[in-house]
Amino acid sequence: MKKLAKLNDVKKLEQLKHLTIAGKIALIPWFMKRTMFFLLLPCVGALVQAADFKLDHAKGGKPRNIIFILTDDHRFDAMGFMGHPFLETPHLDAMAKGGVHFANAFVTTSLCSPSRASILTGKYAHNHGVVDNYNPLPKGLVYFPQYLQANGYNTAFIGKWHMGGNIDHRQPGFDHWVSFKGQGTYWADGHGTSRKVPQNSYDGFNVNGKRVRQKGYITDELTDYSLDWLKTRKDKRPFFLMISHKAVHADFVAADRHLGCYKDKRMPLPKTFPDTKANYADKPMWLKNQRNSRHGVDFAYNLPNFNLNNYFIRYCETLLAVDDHIGSVMGHLKNIGELDRTLVVYMGDNGFQFGEHGLIDKRTAYEHSMRVPLLMHCPEVIRTGSTIKKVVANIDLGPTLIDAAGLQSPKDQFDGSSFWPFALGRDIPWRDYVLYEYFWERNYPHTPTIHAVRGERYKYIRYHGLWDVNELYDLQNDPDETKNLIFSKAYAPVVEQLSQRLFELLKESGGLNLRMAPDRGPTFPLRHPERSRPADFPEKYYGTKEK
Numbered sequence: 001m002k003k004l005a006k007l008n009d010v011k012k013l014e015q016l017k018h019l020t021i022a023g024k025i026a027l028i029p030w031f032m033k034r035t036m037f038f039l040l041l042p043c044v045g046a047l048v049q050a051a052d053f054k055l056d057h058a059k060g061g062k063p064r065n066i067i068f069i070l071t072d073d074h075r076f077d078a079m080g081f082m083g084h085p086f087l088e089t090p091h092l093d094a095m096a097k098g099g100v101h102f103a104n105a106f107v108t109t110s111l112c113s114p115s116r117a118s119i120l121t122g123k124y125a126h127n128h129g130v131v132d133n134y135n136p137l138p139k140g141l142v143y144f145p146q147y148l149q150a151n152g153y154n155t156a157f158i159g160k161w162h163m164g165g166n167i168d169h170r171q172p173g174f175d176h177w178v179s180f181k182g183q184g185t186y187w188a189d190g191h192g193t194s195r196k197v198p199q200n201s202y203d204g205f206n207v208n209g210k211r212v213r214q215k216g217y218i219t220d221e222l223t224d225y226s227l228d229w230l231k232t233r234k235d236k237r238p239f240f241l242m243i244s245h246k247a248v249h250a251d252f253v254a255a256d257r258h259l260g261c262y263k264d265k266r267m268p269l270p271k272t273f274p275d276t277k278a279n280y281a282d283k284p285m286w287l288k289n290q291r292n293s294r295h296g297v298d299f300a301y302n303l304p305n306f307n308l309n310n311y312f313i314r315y316c317e318t319l320l321a322v323d324d325h326i327g328s329v330m331g332h333l334k335n336i337g338e339l340d341r342t343l344v345v346y347m348g349d350n351g352f353q354f355g356e357h358g359l360i361d362k363r364t365a366y367e368h369s370m371r372v373p374l375l376m377h378c379p380e381v382i383r384t385g386s387t388i389k390k391v392v393a394n395i396d397l398g399p400t401l402i403d404a405a406g407l408q409s410p411k412d413q414f415d416g417s418s419f420w421p422f423a424l425g426r427d428i429p430w431r432d433y434v435l436y437e438y439f440w441e442r443n444y445p446h447t448p449t450i451h452a453v454r455g456e457r458y459k460y461i462r463y464h465g466l467w468d469v470n471e472l473y474d475l476q477n478d479p480d481e482t483k484n485l486i487f488s489k490a491y492a493p494v495v496e497q498l499s500q501r502l503f504e505l506l507k508e509s510g511g512l513n514l515r516m517a518p519d520r521g522p523t524f525p526l527r528h529p530e531r532s533r534p535a536d537f538p539e540k541y542y543g544t545k546e547k
């Protein structure tokens, strides 16, 4: 039928050449109808798309302006109010004091792109399919801001996208767009960096499709772009602004004004740092082996003279501009009288290890890798200075913000759930354990495929495809994860129960098939020939009879 209609159109156009003026006039209605059809086609497409994301309003729900600030690799305890030995974060502290702190917030995969994809889609990595930092985005991903946009919100994205490799073009769900490729850079000329970081880019910003040069320090520029948008927008609709910082991703470079702030400070070494038999007792072999690797303290980034203390100082100094940024955003809201009713959310995309278990970096299921800062501030409805201990996760962010926007959650979109009621001081039935997963990457071959469950007290970690040791920690009595209880007879029922729970959570979320992505990007398998030795085979596994 379509082909026939097209033939008729061609015939009519052919005839047009030979018609008299009167004949041509007679064809005007057909021509207009046809032209209008093609002119309206994109609008119809947009309407159909918008209708797909239309949501019902929640009972009594009303829209609210939302600012979501995401940082990179900010570990949960790198905040003044968390008892940090020297780092000062007055604005994060004020946010906690005036809002709610989710003390048990986790990511379901501790790696930039997969975690960002989980935040934006509300899905586990095994469902959204973004399992590394290098492969292109799977087609058809739906991000929660698409729902906000289709339900009357004016939306903006400013900062680091870093999903799907080195892309920075506008993504679905955002009216206003400022981004940069891959990891971007702290300074346009790269100064202050001490090593080459994969996916660093120096192409400046993509501002609504136009290339704009990076002029200053990245955190300050993203602050300026955010404030500009907030101050100049004429739109009367409620807004959703997502500010996504490059900071504090490695290789850490502080703003010039913060350089040297903490140069005389010493980082207290973590309890699990020593390269001793006692520290590695009953721990997995891969963990001891990673100590001397790109992501271990004995050969960090494969640099010959890596200094952990200096690296930690640089991290803390780099965080100071992020704290300044929060101060600027909150200050602006206060100035215009909107601080009380605007919801401001602060979250990290994953943590970072500074010597815990002899490691740097993230990816693992240990606390300093998978646990993140999460704060919400909105005095109009959130009780000030409250702490919530329920286990919440990156997959809950989308549903939570949809809920805070007064909308009902879409069906079949999210693996996570809204924790907005907790922020409002209400109790609701909630999960007992959060599921963690990490899929082995050829790029960084020293961290295996991991599955874990983390509750308020226990964490069980299972390694896939390795002849190695799993782990159980009682975090109530051992928050630093010093003692692996996996071989303890007393804890055998807990291991059994958590192993069951792990597979229940995998099964109910469709996670029993491992996600794989093609090998892509550089690989870093080196170990130093003269530093710490490989692990011994677990003593507990030597034997000739079943135990």
Ligand SMILES: [Ca+2]
Residues within 6 Å of the ligand: 072, 073, 111, 112, 113, 249, 349, 350
């Ligand atoms: Ca990250």
